[in-house]
Amino acid sequence: MAKAIPAASAAREAPVTNWWLHPVRVLNQSVVPRLILIVMCAVFILPLFWMVSVALKPTAELSLYPPTFWPQQLRWENFSDAINVFPFWQYLRNTSIITGLTVLGAVISNPIIAYGFSRIDWPGRDKVFFVVLATVFIPYPVLIIALFDIFARLGWINTFWPLTVPLFFGNPFWIFLLRQFFMQISQEVSDAARIDGASELRILFQIIMPQALPALAVVALFAALHAWNDFLGPLLYLQDATMYTLAVGLTFFQSASQYDIQFNLLMAASLLVVAPVITLFLIFQRAFVEGISFGGSK
Amino acid sequence: MADTIVLPNTIQKPPERSGFNRFYRKHRNLIVGLLFISPWIVGFVAFLLYPILYTLQISFTRYSGFGEPVPVGFENYQHMLNDSVFWIAVGNTAFYLALAVPIGVVVAMVLALAMNQPVREVSIYRAILYLPSILPLFALSFVYLALLHPSRGIFNQFLINLGLPNINWLGDPQYSKIALVMLAQFGAGQAALIFLAALKGIPPSFHEAAMLDGASAWRRFWGITLPLMTPVILYDLILGLSLGIQIFTQVFIIFGSDPPGSPANSTMMYVVYLYLNGFRYSQMGYAAALALVLFVVTLILAMLVFRWSRGWVHYEGA
Amino acid sequence: MSNATLHELAGQLRSRRIDRRRFMQGATALGVSGTAISSALRARGAIAQDATTVTFWTTFTDPDLSVIGGMVDTFNEQAEGYQVELVQIPPAQVTDVTQLMTAVRGGTGPDVYLLDRFIVAQRAADGLLQDLTEYGADEAVMSAHLPFARAEATYNGVPFALPSNTDARAIYYNRGALAEAGIEPDELDSSNGPLTWSRIAELANQFNEEGSGGNYSRLGFVPWMNQGWHYTYGFSWGGTFFNADACEVTPDDPAIVEAFQWVQDYCVDLGAQQVQAFGGPTMLPGFPAQEHPFVIGTLGMQVTGDWMIHQLEQYAPDMDYGITFIGVPNEGDESATWAGGWSVVIPEGATNPEPAFEFMSWYAGEPGQRIYTEESAHLPTIAALIEEADLYSENHLFFSQQLLPIAKNRPPLPVGARYWDELTIAWQSNYLGEAEPAAALASVKERVQPDLARFCPIEG
Structure with missing residues (x-):
């Protein structure tokens, strides 16, 4: 691994103006890390690359052997064909609404709960927190029947509520994640604020949250991904075809015989489905990666 | 009942105040802490505890998903x-x-x-x-x-x-x-x-x-x-x-x-x-x-x- | 600072022994409260459904979905007082009947559901399906269908489904590719009757060709590809999978063991893993139909269903191929095949069951099945339609005239899904050369019979 550089200067390349005088330094700081990164990226881009490649191939080219790495002939119509297999725009709208509500629920509820589990010292807290963690291990398939019964009784079937309302009550992973961040923030800051008479809510929103923004951004992103890619939930709770989400729409590329799939169209549709998420990630990655401060130790 | 006795005392008698304060602070922390985690508690009871209890109950039965579950004890x-x-x-x-x-x-x-x-x-x-x-x-x-x-x-x-x-x-x-x-x-x-x-x-x-x-x-x-x-x-x-x-x-x-x-x-x-x-x-x-x-x-x-x-x-x- | 965290907790939990009686008391209390809560919640959250709409769920996708859609439209034109609404739910791979089960429990299920007929008995035993007798599924309605289809739609003598189409399995052979390899394809012509399995193996071996990396680039025949299932060979060797009198599954029938042994020997002789590498990928989901070895000419013969005619029209329109009987163990034996197919059912909790049945009778009856047969090129279950030769193309005629009359069916059992899965696991271990046929099949019985025993006796 290349020489580790103090984190503060990360992403800012050390200026090497007269590089010919420092060949070793240039090698260590610019060439080696890049080589390693590029090799790793080559592996990790593979699934996406293959999706793009297949998505652009005409059906006939799919059967070539050995497979063509890059389409010999680009067929952009695959995309327009794909969005005609299911009501893409309608499903995009549905998925966006569900995702928006999910993210909202996640960023409101989880910090509050995590605060209660990390910054306030109450008897039994850690025992209860253990219960929170324990819930992570409940296999979802087993909750299906009982949850469906509850939502049916509430009259929520065929609405977005079963997919969004539970998110307003915290998610164990995200509570855990935020708690791990919160616990690293020095206790003195909040003690001082308490002595000044600040309420706990104020401490959370004015002192703790600003320091944990990257973690909150991570939670928001994870929540968005969860909602965007969720498959089983929408499948069970949304029964009207006009209510479906994009993830459910993707299944329509499979035929009932399940062996026969229009692979190029499936990949084209999948790309359209992930495009917004990728965009979102590219926009926000700076927010939670650049200048991250982990805890109160700057 | 305890409140009606203890509360006036703490206000009136300074010597006991620090003792009670410690107690009160603990109490306050518990209440505030529970308030903070209350969304989780509600969600836990509604979306997890009930399904788990339901699962526990079903696990002692033979059940297809319809009709009446047949109790079978620990058979499963x-x-x-x-x-x-x-x-x-x-x-x-x-x-x-x-x-x-x-x-x-x-x-x-x-x-x-x-x-x-x-x-x-x-x-x-x-x-x-x-x-x-x-x-x-x-x-x-x-x-x-x-x-x-x-x-x-x-x-x-x-x-x-x-x-x-x-x-x-x-x-x-x-x-x-x-x-x-x-x-x-x-x-x-x-x-x-x-x-x-x-x-x-x-x-x-x-x-x-x-x-x-x-x-x-x-x-x-x-x-x-x-x-x-x-x-x-x-x-x-x-x-x-x-x-x-x-x-x-x-x-x-x-x-x-x-x-x-x-x-x-x-x-x-x-x-x-x-x-x-x-x-x-x-x-x-x-x-x-x-x-x-x-x-x-x-x-x-x-x-x-x-x-x-x-x-x-x-x-x-x- | 506040770092009592979980370490301590874990320690506390560890050190605190819970004695057995207290645990049981706790468990009982939990159970009691669970019962109370669940019964309080069990009442249906009924969603008001339009009394004039019959909802019809299907997992089908195109092209068959469009055919069904057209049929529903045709029916709606003449329906009085209500309309049928076709709802496509996502294909069943990940879901099985999960979506149907949960919806029915939640009181939001459909009025009509298109169900794989093979699973009707099990879902009927579960309590998911309604007895169709009270809506008018009498002897006249049921006896219009081929006997095996009727048997699959019935459980304990009660009709729970109306069969809507069927299929059958046969051997397809690529005449052009075989001839090129020096094999005379006419020998396989169905007019010569079924070939023996050993003759099929001989012919296949002339076709085999090794490619790079020790794998096969060409194989004459792979017993387990496509529709070469345990049932295919078990029936071919004359085996029976269920003894109704004893209410017993019989995967250990010596005939089935013999069939498994033949398949295992065949694969092991060629190299079980190499054969797997050749054929396995085609059994994985998402394998493009146009790449199938049979379509591209690297597989000489295969067992598959009548739907292959349509696929070949689409992917290999110029292929010169033939269809013949499934092989027989010995010269002069009767060839056997088996049929499956779909059916329409009324799930529990259906809001408009009477109009639903009216629609089903049309859909699965002569008028509906005639349209479906003509437009989807699947086979009907209505005996009268089988005899109408002009409904079928030449290749289809072989299925409708020669195969359906001799077709068997998988035993309709309340443990049908488990029986199929267990047989398949044994089947896979068998053709991979990883298990003794007799032992593998004995374990199938051992695992399935206790489940079945709870439902015995089962009326034929």
Whole structure:
């Protein structure tokens, strides 16, 4: 691994103006890390690359052997064909609404709960927190029947509520994640604020949250991904075809015989489905990666 | 009643005040703490406790999902002992966890260190390394299927070009689980991002001081970086454990042709078996018992991980 | 600071022994409260459904979905007082009947559901399906269908489904590719009757060709590809999978063991893993139909269903191929095949069951099945339609005239899904050369029979 550089200067390349005088330094700081990164990226881009490649191939080219790495002939119509297999725009709208509500629920509820589990010292807290963690291990398939019964009784079937309302009550992973961040923030800051008479809510929103923004951004992103890619939930709770989400729409590329799939169209549709998420990630990655401060130790 | 007596006293009698204050503060903390976690409590009771109690109740019955459950006592639990596929599923899942979780931590760590390199265009690399975690598992599984295709996939072409054997990843029971372990690594970007956040949070002064002492990058990683990352490593271990033990969707898509868990039960994972019992074999009671056993076992596993982590997790504030 | 965290907790939990009686008391209390809560919640959250709409769920996708859609439109034009609404739910791979089960429990299920007929007995035993007798599924309605289809739609003598189409299995052979390899394809002509399995193996071996990396680039025949299932060979060797009198599954029938042994020997002789590497990928989901070895000419013969005619029209329109009987163990034996197919059912909780049945009778009856047969090129279950030769193309005629009359069916059992899965696992271990046929099949019985025993006796 290349020489580790103090984190503060990360992403800012050390200026090497007269590089010919420092060949070793240039090698260590610019060439080696890049080589390693590029090799790793080559592996990790593979699934996406293959999706793009297949998505652009005409059906006939799919059967070539050995497979063509890059389409010999680009067929952009695959995309327009794909969005005609299911009501893409309608499903995009549905998925966006569900995702928006999910993210909202996640960023409101989880910090509050995590605060209660990390910054306030109450008897039994850690025992209860253990219960929170324990819930992570409940296999979802087993909750299906009982949850469906509850939502049916509430009259929520065929609405977005079963997919969004539970998110307003915290998610164990995200509570855990935020708690791990919160616990690293020095206790003195909040003690001082308490002595000044600040309420706990104020401490959370004015002192703790600003320091944990990257973690909150991570939670928001994870929540968005969860909602965007969720498959089983929408499948069970949304029964009207006009209510479906994009993830459910993707299944329509499979035929009932399940062996026969229009692979190029499936990949084209999948790309359209992930495009917004990728965009979102590219926009926000700076927010939670650049200048991250982990805890109160700057 | 206690309030009516104690409360006036504390106001009127200064000597007892500090004693009561301590009590009151504790009390206040409890109330405030509970208020803060109250959303979770509501959600827990509504969306988890009820389903769990329901599951517990069903686990002592024979139940198809319709009509009246027939009480059978501990029959479902006893049946597990003699159920050969149950043990196969336990073994497969344990095998998968034992490989996927530790490898996952290492891969995520390597990714995070790479993402933390001070090169100008690092954000591009980060995005690329993270991308596979964004893809819906449904789509990723299909791509993976195409990549690992024994005769047409480019992965095997690559192996052949390197002079390595052409492995039948998806059809040979020996390799099918390894294929799932490899697939899991494409999702390492998720954990890497959290690791990266932790890396960024390490005060530069720590490294600078160590560098002055002449510590090599290697030694600084083990001596400074790793210990400070332990809280997030613990998080990732728990995450990996709980998600890994519930591996389901990818098995259904990649090995789900007929029946799930093919070839020859080699990818029959615990939750897949649970699901099959509940929704395919009409054995809701047995599925419920399987769920509770899984729940208890994973709790014990988590507890072991926590107990073990006491030796190595480092909280800065501590 | 506040770092009591989980370490302590774990310690506390560890050190605190819970004695057995207290645990049981706790468990009982939990159970009682669970019962109370669940019964309080069990009342249906009924969603008001339009009394004039019959909802019809299907997991079918195109092209068959469009055919069904057209049929529903045709029916709606003449329906009085209500309309049928076709709802496509996502294909069943990940879901099985999960979506149907949960919806029915939640009181939001459909009025009509298109169900794989093979699973009708099990879902009927579960309590998911309604007895159709009270809506008018009498002897006249049921006896219009082929006997095996009727048997599958019935459980314990009660009709729970109306069969809507069927299929059958046969051997397809690529005449052009075989001839090129020096094999005289006329020998396989169905007019010569079925070939013996050993003759099929001989012919196949002339076609085999090894490619790079020790794998096959061409194989004459792979027993387990496509529709070469346990049932296909078990029936071919004259085996029976269920003994109705003893109410016993009989996967250990010596004839089935013999069939398994033949398949295993065949695969092991060629190299079980190499054969797997050749054929396995085609059994994985998402394998493009146009790449199938049979379509591209690298597989000489295969067992598959009548739907292959349509696929070949689409993917290999110029292929010169033939269809013949499934092989026989010995010269002069009767060839056997088996049929499956779909059916329409009324799930519990259906809001408009009477109009639903009216629609089903049309859909699965002569008028509906005639349209479906003509437009989808699937086979009907109505005996009268089988005899109408002009409904079928030449290749289809072989299925309707020669195969359906001799077709068997998988035993309709309340443990049908488990029986199929267990047989398949044994089947896979068998053709991979990883298990002794007799032992593998004995374990199938051991695992399935206890489940079945709870439902015994089962009326034929």
